[in-house]
Amino acid sequence: MDETQLNILFSNGILVDSSIKDVNIPDIEGFIKLLKENNVDFLDIDLFHKLYDGEASTDSSVEVIKNYEGEISAAKPANWVNYFNDRFNRLKTILMVKDRSGLLSLANIKNMPQSSDVKSIVMVSSVSISPVKKYTILDIEDNTGSYKAIITNSNQEILEDQVVIISGRKYNDAIFVKDIVFPDIQMKEKVKQEMDDAFILFLSDIHVGSKLFVEDAFEKFIKWINGEIPEYSNISKLVKFIVLNGDLIDGIGVYPDQEKELAITDLKGQYDKLYSFLDRIPKNIKIILSQGNHDATHIAEPQPKLDKVFAESLYKLKNAVFLSNPYQVNLIVGKSKINLLSYHGFSITYYANKIPKYTKMDAEDIENIMKIQLKSRHLAPTHGSTQLMPLTRDYLVIDETPDIYATGHIHKTLASIYKGTVLINSSCWQHQTSYQKKYGMVPDVAKIPVVNMRDKSFQILDFLGDKVQTYKKGLKEE
Ligand SMILES: [Fe+2]
Numbered sequence: 001m002d003e004t005q006l007n008i009l010f011s012n013g014i015l016v017d018s019s020i021k022d023v024n025i026p027d028i029e030g031f032i033k034l035l036k037e038n039n040v041d042f043l044d045i046d047l048f049h050k051l052y053d054g055e056a057s058t059d060s061s062v063e064v065i066k067n068y069e070g071e072i073s074a075a076k077p078a079n080w081v082n083y084f085n086d087r088f089n090r091l092k093t094i095l096m097v098k099d100r101s102g103l104l105s106l107a108n109i110k111n112m113p114q115s116s117d118v119k120s121i122v123m124v125s126s127v128s129i130s131p132v133k134k135y136t137i138l139d140i141e142d143n144t145g146s147y148k149a150i151i152t153n154s155n156q157e158i159l160e161d162q163v164v165i166i167s168g169r170k171y172n173d174a175i176f177v178k179d180i181v182f183p184d185i186q187m188k189e190k191v192k193q194e195m196d197d198a199f200i201l202f203l204s205d206i207h208v209g210s211k212l213f214v215e216d217a218f219e220k221f222i223k224w225i226n227g228e229i230p231e232y233s234n235i236s237k238l239v240k241f242i243v244l245n246g247d248l249i250d251g252i253g254v255y256p257d258q259e260k261e262l263a264i265t266d267l268k269g270q271y272d273k274l275y276s277f278l279d280r281i282p283k284n285i286k287i288i289l290s291q292g293n294h295d296a297t298h299i300a301e302p303q304p305k306l307d308k309v310f311a312e313s314l315y316k317l318k319n320a321v322f323l324s325n326p327y328q329v330n331l332i333v334g335k336s337k338i339n340l341l342s343y344h345g346f347s348i349t350y351y352a353n354k355i356p357k358y359t360k361m362d363a364e365d366i367e368n369i370m371k372i373q374l375k376s377r378h379l380a381p382t383h384g385s386t387q388l389m390p391l392t393r394d395y396l397v398i399d400e401t402p403d404i405y406a407t408g409h410i411h412k413t414l415a416s417i418y419k420g421t422v423l424i425n426s427s428c429w430q431h432q433t434s435y436q437k438k439y440g441m442v443p444d445v446a447k448i449p450v451v452n453m454r455d456k457s458f459q460i461l462d463f464l465g466d467k468v469q470t471y472k473k474g475l476k477e478e
């Protein structure tokens, strides 16, 4: 610590022990903010390590509910059978909580007389439209066999591989569907937690290493989180968690001719540059890192936590938590907790391409696709909507209803609410790429959705202009 830094500490009313003189503090302003938050007026080496290394310096913690630890499985037919059985059985359990009366297996239904009222939990193996009457024809299956179901009411939208309760009347070796029940999430009551304001920030798709990375806006964010920018300091002072939801770097060879748009051409260099920013975030804030399709890992989901070989520098961050994609955690401050489900969002693009009314991929389309995922209780319900690894457990099943469901990947920003669960898509930190230009995709750049843990209220902050301000596009008022 040099003389200038010592003087800055003194002028802020902080006395230091001689044991502190040899330590180096790269971000003195951020450090002073941290000392003030912790009411420190005398600093020795033990307290320095406690605070600066982020050890026991806060009352916040991350409790892991679901995290893929990296087990692998070959894409063999037997593994796919196990994988789909696990998915079917877990979704069946969720559905049976909603309605378990009068359920029949498909084998039983086959033996029932014509015109019987029947009800069954099934997986939809194919969806087609009849050419004449435009009815929807479903091939359905369960553990006992397969059958057909026919939907005559075009309002009932159903997708391949969804698991649902179908009820209707048996006629001519098919079920004429009267009702479909989706597993869907449970209603989350809006409860004000007994706590002070505490904020979670959602960032994703930083794409460090790209020439199009908006470094000046990201620098502005780092200054803001260190209290150096006055706007919304009521938030910056009280941030407890930063969620970084994948595509942390631009990667290499992800799309054709990407190298022409790279400023840093090696993966380690890209993560090192990200580290140089994240290391300046006050250590009392927990940073949760997960990965997307641009990061240095396999693309099949679930994706394991960041690879230590490439992201070695990030592992030096004492306040970082490394998790898989997807993951589910409780974010805890004191006695209060928020259940967060985080998924990079790869399958969203599939549904935007597949369902004509969602091809614009604006905030509302993304919101509707996120609702399909929650309604299906699965992050990629249709096989082929993302690349999968056939593990014995399907990590993409949504076992618990989250308080917040956060995604990224689309480079659009969104904050909304569905049945009491806050929906977030966290924009990006990269200007429009040539690839996006080709497909007419205009990104929302440098926006940060913010959720207050106390009451789950949300807003979006914009770091792109001269000043930090709120951003209304993509924000659905509560
Ligand atoms: Fe991205």
Ligand SMILES: [Fe+2]
Pocket (backbone or CB within 6 Å): 247, 292, 293, 294, 344, 408, 409, 410
């Ligand atoms: Fe992505």
